[in-house]
Every structure is written in C-alpha cells, then in structure tokens.
Amino acid sequence: MENHSFAIYANKVEAHLKKPSKTFTKADIMKLVEDLDIKMLKFMYPAGDGRLKTLNFMLNSVEYLETILTSGERVDGSSLFSFIQAGSSDLYVMPRFSTAFIDPFEEIPTLCMICSFFNRDGQPLESSPEYTLTKAMKAFNDVTGLEFQAMGELEYYVISPDEAVFPAVDQKGYHESTPFAKANDFRTRCMKLIAECGGQIKYGHSEVGNFSEEDLCYEQNEIEFLPVPANECADQIMVAKWIIRNLGYQEGYDITFAPKITVGKAGSGMHIHMRIMKDGKNRMLDGNQLSTEARKAIAGMMDLAESITAFGNKNPTSYFRLVPHQEAPTNVCWGMSNRSVLVRVPLGWTSGEDMCHKANPIEPETARDYSSKQTVEMRSPDGSADIYQLLSGLCVACRHGFEMENALEVADATFADGDIHDPKNAERYAKLAQLPDSCCASADRLEKQRKVYEQYDVFSPAMIDGIIAQLRAFNDGNLRAELKDNEKGVFELVKKFYHCG
Template sequence: MKEELQMNPNLLVEFLQKPPREFTKADMIAFIREKKIKMINFMYPAGDGRLKTLNFVINNESYLDSILTCGERVDGSSLFSFIQAGSSDLYVVPRFRTAFVDPFSEIPTLSLLCSFFNKDGEPLESSPEYTLQKASKAFTEVTGMQFEAMGELEYYVIAQKEELFPATDQRGYHESGPYAKFNEFRTECMSYIAQAGGQIKYGHSEVGNFTLGDKIYEQNEIEFLPTNVEDAADQLMIAKWIIRNLAYTYGLDVTFAPKITTGKAGSGLHIHMRIMKNGKSQMLKDGKLSDTARKAIAGMMVLAPSITAFGNTNPTSYFRLVPHQEAPTNICWGDRNRSVLVRVPLGWTAKKDMCSLANPLEKSVRYDTTQKQTVEMRSPDGSADIYQLLSGLAVACRYGLEMPDALEIAQKTYVDVNIHLAENKDKLEKLDQLPSSCEASADRLQQQRAIFESYNVFSSTMIDGIIKKLKSYQDVSLRSELEKNPEEMAELVETYFHCG
C-alpha cells in the first residue's frame, strides 16, 4: 500500500494519501474545499464511444453533497440509440474512484466518470460501463480469479509539413527528436493522463509517419499497465479525451482511426490481458505459459470473429485487417510473433539478472518478473467501444476456462512460424479467418451471441443494436471496390476520422 502512494502523480492520491478504490464522498468534499474547486463535471460514455460532459457550478456545500449523492438525470435517447424518447430519462451517478482535476479548465474543476441507472434506480443493463462490470464479476464468480487488462493507445498527430530533419517514411518506431516532431506533445499527454489516475507503462513514437499533401502524419503510442479491467477501460477513455483536448489546445489534429491511407501503418488498440488470483499472476507455471493462460487464449480463438463487432466497428477497420501486414487476419496465436492474432510477448522468463549484467556495480537480486507476463489481442482498433471490447475479451477468456477441449483448441491454433510463408500454406488453410467487413462481423456475432449473453453479461438489446449498426454499413464488398480508388478511400477515411 505504501509503495502505491509514494511518488504517485495522481493529484487526489497525493492529497488524500489513499488509493482511488478507497475514495469516498467525504474525500471528494475535503479535496474540493481545500483546493478551492469551483465546478464539477460529470462525464460518461455514450453510444458513439465518446465521453459526454455535464457541468455543475458549486453553489454551496449542500448542493455539492446533493449532486455527489444523487447524481442527475439525463436524456438517454440522445445518448443511446436503443432508448426511446417516450421513456428516455436516466440517472447519472458519479464513481468517486474516477475523480480527476480537469487540466484544461481555467476554472478549478473536478471531473468524475459516472454510471447510468434506470427509473427504478437499477444499473442500466445495456450501458457499456455496467456491461463490463457484469463481465468482470462473471469471470471471477466462475473462475475464482480476476481479469486484468491494459491497452496500447495508438494515434496519429497531423500538422503542417516541416522541412527540417524529415522523418524516414514508415520507420518511426521509437524515433527520437528532431526526426520525431511530437515527442514533447506525447509526454505532456502522458503527464496529464497520469495526474488523472492513468497507470502508464511508457510512451514512444510508432512506425507510421508520412507526408500527404502539405501535412505530416506522425504515429505515437501510449501504453498502460495491467489493472482491474473496469479501471483499465476508464483510464483509456480519459486518456483519449486528454489527448484530443491537448491537441486542440496546440492547434494539432489527432486521430485514432484504424486506417488513414493505403500502404501506410494503421492504428490499432492492442489489448494485453493477465489473470490474477490473490495478487499472484496465473499466466506462468514453471517459467512457461500456464494451462490457465492457454485455455483463456483458446476462448479468444473461438470468439475472435465476433469480438471484431466490439473492437472493429466501422468500415475502415477492415482496411487495416488485410493479409500480409502486421495487423492479423488469421485466427491463431504464437510467441513473440506480431503476425498472429494473439501474441505472447517476451516475458522475462530467462531467470537472468540483466540489471547486474548491464551494471557491474549492482549486486544480483531476485525480482519477481512473473507479473509482467501478459497475452496480447492485436485485432482491435481505435473505433472500438472500449467497454464492450474489454467485456467481450473477459467473456472470451472465461469461456476458454470453461471449455472442456480448450487445451486442444489452443494446440491446434498455435503457430511458431511466419504463417504467411509459402511452406506454411497447409497450416494457413486450416485456420479460421477474421471477418472482412462490418456486415460479416455482425453475422459472426449473431452466430455466437448466446455466449456473450450468458451470465447476463451482454443484454440482448445491446447485441441487437450492435448488429443493426454494423449491418447498416452494407460494406461486404467495399474493400475490394475501393482498393484502386484512392479518392473514394480518402472520403471514407474522412467520414470516420474521429471515430471512437
């Protein structure tokens, strides 16, 4: 606990000297009083995947207590397509653990993410946040373990072209300044995200950089640390909001869109997962990937086609998921292999003290590296509904742990080679493929919906709404139609430029 509080950049943690999960209403009032906060913002994700905001002036302490206790009512029909105008009132009630100081407001403002409740004061079954809560709870109740996750948030920064120190096209991975132009913008984003409670692992420039007309496009990434899956979703939502607002402040444009133009790297939202029990990782056994991890992967292999309905939600998603590129199309998994759907990253299992090898003055120590092992789903992108996506992955991993033939499925879908090489053609032909369009994704979700609806995780209303939306794009042949039509491709990209 003490280590969790020391050097913590979260402004509320620093002041209250307790972790966010222990924040109370009294803590909020004490912080507001001491820091002379003048306004409160309620924020909540709507059907378009973006955070919405409701502003309150603190009239007096009685009114402050009222809004923190009772929340407020909002028009649900303007937030979600599945809610009818005739019965549209919803309550939004703040979750104190999500509180953060708005870094962009000139008026001292405290922002809190909210949960939705219906007219009877019950959690809204089809709200994204409550769906994830149910998915996390079902995982623990069924398996006796906890599901944790974190995201790799990739995005492009777009600005006027510069002539000095031009970047090398598509060679931006971990580039330093002055060739990378937006490292300082990224680190400022990271600082704000950390102050807002985001558990950041690191940030860096990514592969994608190119010039288009008079604009430069530079890809960056901010990666998080594994945490409770509900907190992971909240942190990603706040991070996207911060990145966009800081870009606006500097007159930059930012996009999390999966694809910008042909032949250039698209942006993904890779999700890392780990399974914990009593604070200990269950991902390894005797230095190797455990059966628990393999069963969870098997669940993702089975449900991967329908998970695209949550993680790849507009037609441009499927211009990124094309064969022979780093983005996966084949449903398989492997070690340290970026062409597979689920990657098992390098996991510090060599049992060597590399710190003492690199630094001869350091004594060799035993450091528990097992908590570093994750597995990574590589298909999702920035169009994802983050709460639905993480809910779907929690369901898939739980389902894998329930399947009697999970280890057999894991073995059949494992690859230890470049799957695209000619000599692996037979193996490739046996693998299932990800959908190639929104419509195809909707069909796969329809086929597998019962699994997501089990344990009352996804409501049938939510699944119906997702299928209807995906079907509305009518994009079955769109990828082949636009393959040689850059003008129409550019129009499509523009339409979904600010997705998610």
C-alpha cells in the first residue's frame, strides 16, 4: 500500500525514495546516486541578481560524493553579492538534501540541490536572502506562535513567430484554450517538469495579455502554486523560473518575466498569497469571516506596503506596471475579491454550500471544511523580485501587524470595496496612500521604515544598505513622466531589463 501511494508522486526523487522530501538524508542522496547511476552533481544557489547560479561536480568515487555532501564547497561571494568585498569574499555553499531533484535538461544523469550560504566561521551568512527568510519566519513564529506560509503566481510571456490561423483577441487571453492560445502545450510541459522537480503546483492557465507585433506573437501565461512554508515557496519559484526559461530555450521560445514589455498591454506580476497556520490549521478565518489574526496581518502589510516594493519591484519597468487600468494596484488598500486593490481577499469557499452536489446531483450531500483554502494576496510584486527578500519582507509585515497597537483600526481605515477606477469612488481613494512610482521612491520608503525590517536581526543592515543603493542607482525618479507617450523610449527601457529576476 505504501508503494502504491508514492507511485502517484510527481516528484521523481520522492517517488523513487518512497518518502517525502522533508525527510531526505545524506544516506538517501547517496542511495539515489547509486540507484539511478547519477554521474554529476549540481549545486544551485540564488545570488544577488535573483537568479539561480550553478556549480557542477563530476562524481569520481563514493568517498568524493560523501565529502561534497558533508562539507560543501567554496565560492566567490563578491561575484555573487554586491555587498561582499573581494578581500573577504570566500563563502561556503552547503546543499539542502530536501531540495534534491533530477535535472530534466542534462543528457548526463545529474542530481541538483539548492544550497545555503555559510561564512568562514561556518555560520549562516547573515545577509544571504535565503537565511534572511529563515530568520523572518522564526521571528514571526516567536512573536505570534504561528507559521507563515505562502504561494506564488508566476506570470510570464511566451514569444514566438506569429501565426495567422486562429488569431487571439488582443488583451483577451484569460483562460483561453487552444488553438486560440498557442502556448498552452508549452505551459503544461513546464508544469510537468516543475512538479517532477518538487514544485507543488495548483494550476496553470493562459493570462489576459496577448498581442502581435513585428511578426511575433506574445502570449501571457500563469502557473500558480499551492501554499507551503515560505522558504519552500521561495525555492519552488526559483526552480520554476529556471525550468520555464530552460525549456523555452530548448524549444525555441523567448521567455520573459519582465513586469512590463510594451505600452498599453498587461504587465506580468508575481502575486503572493499568504496564510497563517497553527497545528496544521489555517487561522485566516473565524467561522466564515476573516479572523482577527488575518486582519492584523493585513494591517501590517498596509503599514509597510510602500517599502515592500523595495523587495518586490526591483527595476524601473516595475513602476510602469503599477499604473491605473492595467490590473495592477496603485493605492495602499485591501478588499474582498477585488482585483483593483493592493491586498485582495480571494473567495475562500465560505458559503457553506455543497456546490459539488449541486453540479452533480447524483453525488450525496456532504459537509466539508474548506477553511484551509483561505489566503490573502499581495498584488504589487513582479518577476524582478528577489523572492527570498520579498517573502521575508511580507513575513516581517505580517508580524508587524501583530505588534501594532492600532492594527485593527488601520485595517478598517484601509479597507476599500469597489473598483478604484470608477469615478464614483474617486473621493474615497484620494484619501489613501499611493505606492511608489520609481525605484528611487521605493528606496526612500525603505530607508524610512528599515528599523522594522532590521528588528529581531531579520534583515541585516548591510542588506538594507545594499538594496537602497541598488534602487537609487537607477536614478529613475522622473522616468515615468519623461517617457510618457514615448513608446520607443519605453521599449528601449524594457529591453534593458527583459530578463530580470
């Protein structure tokens, strides 16, 4: 029976070892190498540019494999992170066995693992994005007694030669089926590989954005994940982006996660859904209403919303997406099932109705608890984000909400129902804070609120300094105004950051 249950596991390593990834040990990895005749090992780790880096090992002997798994390897930290000086740049990278997956692209049998960074004293690198998230999750748990979980929505464009047959309707690609959506098959192949490499996928679909330009077809797609502990969410997003790009390269597609690729068309976000858990139970609801804990977490995000963009919107094109009428937020507010607000509370199956029975009358009526499905969604981030920094910032913000004496008042004051673009709501939204309009403005907000992020030693001062310097270096304070109605100028800017994150 146990073997049968693992036969349906998409994760190839879990299926082979017949155990969940969280329980993988060094002995498991060594057995896997022997069983599958693995010839190479690949260490992968996120660097300062938000992309996975790679170190390849040729396996010569069992002894060498054991050494690599036990001691890791040295890398040049100054080439990976801007805040590390060349004079003291050596870092260790240590593989995390729970992240092991079979490389789906290598002809030589290769096992990949994501690594953590350690300093010369063998301690976790304080300023590494991955360890920052670990610290943020611990501080959240210490303060609230709850676990912070998250899931991401990856939006991206697939660019291919245009076809005259079955043309798509411009900006009407949401959930479109083939043959009007040409990239659906590519997306499903991506989903299969992501799942085989450990990604917990919820679903995938075509998105709103599609258009043709200069004999090229641009189709927006989305892959959404299931909620998991936030550090696992970050790892899955990193691997998923790597897989989508690699498969696109193999199949002759150009892929971009850029937040904006042309004027007047939908940009790509990376929305983050969150929930707070205790003893395996979702604490976002109290009955069929949002819980006090959820409202406090939302209040924290409202209070820090403007500086969260420093982690989730990392280049000037990010702020060309955060404009009205493009399904992207501009005001600091939240609402129920409202896609024009910054933080959306999506439908959570709270009606108590048995929709399964109503759709399928021969099914018996059942009472089921759907409370695990309720999340809240932050809609400002995009594909330029450093996913570890972003989830760390959101985790800090949710914790901050529990520490705010006026959290529930802030939640009430920032609640906004109704379309923000409807003139009848103009007076209400005019009273709300606005998201930053540039990297420079985002850096200013982070500078003002940095103490909250540095509390409990979550974000190191060196990391905050580095982020602020990186954002200010774009010198884009007036860029949106300068490029207004300048499509050529916007296109040149987009090209510069086309493969961000």
